[in-house]
Amino acid sequence: MTVAERESHTAKRSPLRKLIAFATNEPVLSVLVVALIALQCLHPRPWLTLPGLVDWQTVLTLAGLLILTKAIELSGFLIWLAHRVIHSIHSERALAFLLIGLAAVLSMLLTNDVALFVVVPLALSLHELTPLPLKRLVIFIALSVNAGSILTPLGNPQNLFLWQTSGVSFGGFVWGLAPLCAALMAMLYVMAAASFRAKPLDLSKDTEAHRVDRVLVGVAVLLFVAFVLLADSHHAGIGLAGVMAGFLIWRREIVLKIDWLLLLIFVFMFIVLRSVAALPWVHATVGQLGLATPLRAFAAGAILSQGISNVPAAIMLAEFTKDWRALAYGVSVGGFGIAIGSLANLIAVRLSKERGMWLPFHLYAVPFWLIGGAVGGWLLLHI
Known part of the structure; x- marks a missing residue:
């Protein structure tokens, strides 16, 4: 084969290679697309009816939050704040406590993904200054964003979905989830106290200046509060239109850099999972589980998440129970x-760039799930 023939052959294969590369990089979206095609072949619905399966209020709210959290992230404020805080730390255990708390608080306000993109790189940069048990720190950061994000509707996608579909107020949602969040965070700190030593640390070399765009962070915070109030009153579309138009005119790169694929994944999740839930045999099978009782709805959410992740589990099970609190707990x-129980786990491990993370992760995460399940079930029934 001549050079020209090889180049021609490679060019002909390049679209297929691009498709394979995309499927490898975006496995969740790829699986959803394949599932939708299969469903349309086996149990076809009119294509024009599929958008009606999407909870657009949730998608619009998520889009607005992605833009605003991206603005806060690009302002540099979070990294500046994190590096300022660590200078009061003098031991490995104290650093672990701080990173766990920082990750939890950020996840409550700015989603668990944003918290990871701030705190994991911070841990990596600190590791360059002084030796740290990096794998263990990343594992606890991942557990922390999962526990902290439970508290608010802004913390994670499943909370956002349940908040929008339940009709409960922002404050009512926080009040309902506060006991579980507090219990899991307490468990996490007890486990961290036993897992990290009081070994002295020297972080005095962390002298790099971190620039903050004060105007951007100020505008983003004000818009964030306004957007949450609009979303709470079920006017997320109006809020998104204002936020998007403003940033497209002022700082277009903020809108362009958000995770648009995440929004597309959400759209496909609604279509695929609600189509699956409507299948007669699926509806009959899940219906026999008796999800009308809080404890069964809780158990179904906790267990199904282990197979398909907690966001799809919330969307699917919401078709069978209206007990939003039990489902949110589960x-x-x-x-x-x-690890697949939450996409945040996969993001944290990926950001760490550390090999051999999966076994130690599960040695911490699986026992935490079992104990957390027992604690969550008791709280759901007694508080």
């Missing part, structure tokens, strides 16, 4: 255990 606990 899928929140379901974020622990097997």
Whole structure:
């Protein structure tokens, strides 16, 4: 084969290679697309009816939050704040406590993904200054964003979905999830106290200046509060239109850099999972589980999350139970255990760039899931 023939052959194969590369990089979206095609072949629905399966209020709210959290991230404020805080730390255990708390608080306000993109790189940069048990720190950061994000509707996608579909107020949602969040965070700190030593640390070399765009962070915070108030009153579309238009005119790169594929994944999740839930045999099988009782709805969320992750589990099970609190408890606990239980686990491990993470991760996460499940079930029934 001549050079020209090889180049021609490679060019002909390049679209297929691009498709394979995309499927490898975006496995969740690829699986959803294949599932939708299969469903349309086996149990076809009119294509024009599929958008009606999407909870657009949730998608619009998520889009607005992605833009605003990206603005706060690009302002540099979070990294500046994190590096300022660590200078009061003098031991390995104290650093672990701080990173766990920082990750939890950020996840409550800015989603668990944003918290990971701030705190994991911070841990990596600190590891360059002084030796740290990096694998263990990343594992606890992952557990922390899962536990902390439970508290608010902004913390993670499943909370956002349940908040929007339940009709409960922002404050009512926080009040309902506060006991579980507090219990899991207490468990996490007890486990951290036993897992990290009081070994002295020297972080005095962390003298690099971190620039903050004060105007951007100020505008983003104000818009964040306004957007949450609009979303709470079920006017997320109006809020998104204003936020998107403003940033497209002022800082277009913020809108362009958000995770648009995540929004597309959400759209496909609604279509695929609600189509699956409507299948007669699926509806009959899940219906026999008796999810009308809180404990069964909780157990279903905690267990199903281990197989399909907690966001899809919340969307699917919401078709069978209206007990939003029991379902929220279940899928929140379901974020622990097997790594796939929460996409945040996969993101944290990926950001760490450390090999051999999966075994130690599960040695911590699976027992945490089992104990958290027992604690969550007791709280659901007694508080």
